[in-house]
Amino acid sequence: MRFGIAAKSVLPIAALVAFSLAMAGVYLDRQQRVALVAQTVALLEAEVALLSPEMGTAVLEGDTWARRAAARVRSRVTVIASEGRVLADSEESSEQMENHAGRPEVAQALASGSGHSLRFSRTVNRDLLYFAQSLPQPDGGRLILRLAVPVRELAHGFSRFRRDFLVGAGISLALTAGLAYLWARRITLPLRRMLEFARAVARGELGHRLPVCSRDELGDLADALNTMTTSLQETLRRLQAEGRRVRTIMEGxxxxxxxxxxxxxxxxxxxxxxxxxxxxxxxxxxxxxxxxxxxxxxxxxxxxxxxxxxxxxxxxxxxxxxxxxxxxxxxxxxxxxxxxxxxxxxxxxITQLKRLEEARMEFVVNVSHELRTPLTAIRGYAETLLEDGLEDRGEARKFLEIILRHSERLGRLLNDLLDLSNIELEKAPLSIRAVAVTDATRQAVAMLAPQAERKAIRLATEIPDALPPVQADRDRLVQILVNLIDNAVKYTPEGGSVSIRAARPPSGSAAVSEPQHVEITVEDTGIGIPAKDLPRITERFYRVDKARSRELGGTGLGLAIVKHLVQAHRGALSIESEAGKGTRVRISLPADTTRISSP
Known part of the structure; x- marks a missing residue:
């Protein structure tokens, strides 16, 4: 069973009060006994004084007088001679009673004139209170008049006193315990409030505060708890703010x-x-x-x-x-x-970093390979010429033409590499202005017309007169068209065709996100590109047929340059092709919006 502080406080108080009452009861019981004995002795002494004038009759009548006197005083009456012989007794035959000189009360009376004792009487077999007094007689002798009352009469007084005391003690104990409990409850009320307060704080309810109702230790404790809670609330607020900052940093x-x-x-x-x-x-x-x-x-x-x-x-x-x-x-x-x-x-x-690293390594390998091939050829033919090729002028001329062709290829490769690097690093700023697509296309076609004529490839252009100009760098736009037409001519068999068209895309076209663009399409009837190679066709040095590409004099950088130039113009590039059926390359460039009229 669990007891609270109030109950625990009452128990020792009640025990202390009960012990004090018990000690007081023992003391008062003893004092009451002494008082009752003294009171009874005084009463018996008065009765002795009442009977003392009749001592002469008592000696003459003996037991008869004793019984008559006992009825009057309601006590046992005994008359004893100075030597201890019993002369009269109200309850026993005096002749049969033993000498009483040794009885305590008789001895005291003979010695000092009176005496009393509380003892068991063997004559009547009960406890009696005796009072004896020495009475002088006319003949000069002395008689002892002894009166006795049963102890049970005293015990009755004792019992009544004990009962009254126990009732009073019980009432006092109950009142004391009740008052002590109420006082303890009043004292522990702040503690109960503190307990509820602590439980609320444990639940995270930090807005509560304890009332400080006193200046004692409990008041100091309540004030300290309030201060602690305020500090805890502030600490928790800082931790929450720090937690939010950490979460924001982590999520960001x-x-x-x-x-x-x-x-x-x-x-x-x-x-x-x-x-x-x-x-x-x-x-x-x-x-x-x-x-x-x-x-x-x-x-x-x-x-x-x-x-x-x-x-x-x-x-x-x-x-x-x-x-x-x-x-x-x-x-x-x-x-x-x-x-x-x-x-x-x-x-x-680091996926992209790994890819870039792989691309860099692949680039180094490709550049090394692309440079090694013409350099090896140049070195080989140069060594041949040095050994014995100079004697035959025709053979020497042939070797020199090959050396020249490979050196030109090296020059184109280096120029393309430098051009691509400048475009990527934005070291060659674009001179953006309104450029007529017709003029740029005408210039590019003119540059590649001889190459197309050698293969009997028809170059066709289809550009509306009302087409608005594009926002572009003219030289770079011509370079884009030259690279695209050059690729188309190279990979189109003899007798094929290459068409260059330009138009504004229809609204909702998938090629561009806005209609304020111009689409330029270069389409050929060449060998086409397999579907598996299309995603990588604009990568540096990527070739579908490497041997054929080198045979045709390609560097493998043309489409990569086109892609980066189109992106630099904020345009878009798309390639559609099917092996054996030709290729369609479409670029979309921003139109000069100041010259766009409603269609």
Whole structure:
């Protein structure tokens, strides 16, 4: 059973009061007994004085007088001679009674004139209170008149006193306990309020405050609790603000962030990590990293961080939901004693960096290969000429023409590389102005007409007179058209055709997002491009048929230059082709809106 502070406070008070009342009862009982005995002795002494004039009759009549006297005073009456012989008794035959000189009250009376004692009487077999007094007689002798009353009459007085005392003590104890309980309740009321206050604070209800109703220790405690709660509220407010800042930073991070707790389960995932790992935050929480991501590389990285004292790093390849390469850095969290508490994992998407690195390496390989081929040819023919080719002028001329052709190819390759680099790095700023598509097309066609005539390829143009000019750099636009027409002529068999058309796209066209553009289309009847090669056809040095491309004198950079130039003009490029049926290349450039009229 659980007792409150009030009840616990009452119990010792009640016990103390009960003990005090018990001690007082014992003392008062003793005092009452003494008082009753003294009172009875005084009464018996008065009765002795009443009977003392009849001592002569008592000696003459003996037991008869004693019984008559006992009826008057309602006590046992005994007359004893000075030597102890019983002369008369109201309850027993005096002749049969033994000598009473040794009785305590008789001895006291003989010695000092009176005496009393409370003892058991063997004569009548009960407890009696005796009072004896020595009475002088006319003949000079002395008689002892003794009166006795039963102790039960005294006990009756004692019982009444005890009953009254116990009733009073019980009432006093009850009142004391009740008052003590009420006082304790009043004292503990602030404690109960503090308890409810503490429970409210534990529930997070920090807006409550305790009333300070006194200047004592409880008041000081209430004031201290209020101060503590205010401080806690302020600390919690700061922590919440800090938590919001941390969450904002975490959610705004480009890097993915995972926190793994000591048991090895995910306790925190930021938004970037969701995208990088292809997981949902709600589903991943409380899972192990292997359950959430199913990457053994990630699992091994976390194990390495948990076992070691330093940062662990590794590259993680994820095939799902799409192939990614992540750079992971894991740091173990340890307490002051070095015990493992968890791991923080930062993830960064390096897929594009890897692709760029691969592209760079591929570019270096391609450039090296493209340079090696003509250089090898030039060196070979030059060595041949040096050895014995100069004697035959016809053969020497042939070798020199080959050397010249390869050197021209090297020049074109280097020029294209420099041109592409300048375009990408924006080192060649564009001179944007209104350019007539008709003029630029005519110039490009004129430059490639001899090449087309050699293969009997028909070059056709279809450009409306009302077509608005485009916002472009004229030289770069001509370069774009030259590269496209050059590719079309190269990969179109003899007797084919290449058409150049320009028009404003219809509203809602998939090629552009706005009608304020001009579409220029170069279409041929050439060999076409296989569907598998279309996504990469604008990459540097990418060729569908490398041997044929080199045979035709291509550098593999023409379409890459076109793509970057179109993008620099805020335009769009699309290529449609089918192997064996020809290719259609469409570019879209911003029109000069100041000269656009409603169609």
């Amino acid at each position: 991070m480009a890097e993915g962030l995972l926190v793994i707790d000591a048991p090895g389960r995910i306790s925190l995932v930021n938004q970037a990590a969701e995208g990088l790992l292809g997981i949902k935050r709600e589903a991943a929480l409380d899972l192990t990293p292997l359950e959430a991501v199913r990457s053994h590389e990630l699992e091994e990285l976390l194990k390495a961080a948990a076992k070691g004292a330093e940062t662990a790093s590794a590259e993680i390849a994820l095939p799902y939901p799409r192939r990614r390469i992540l750079a992971g850095t894991a740091v173990a969290i340890r307490d002051a004693g070095g015990a493992y508490q968890g791991t923080v994992l930062a993830l960064r998407d």
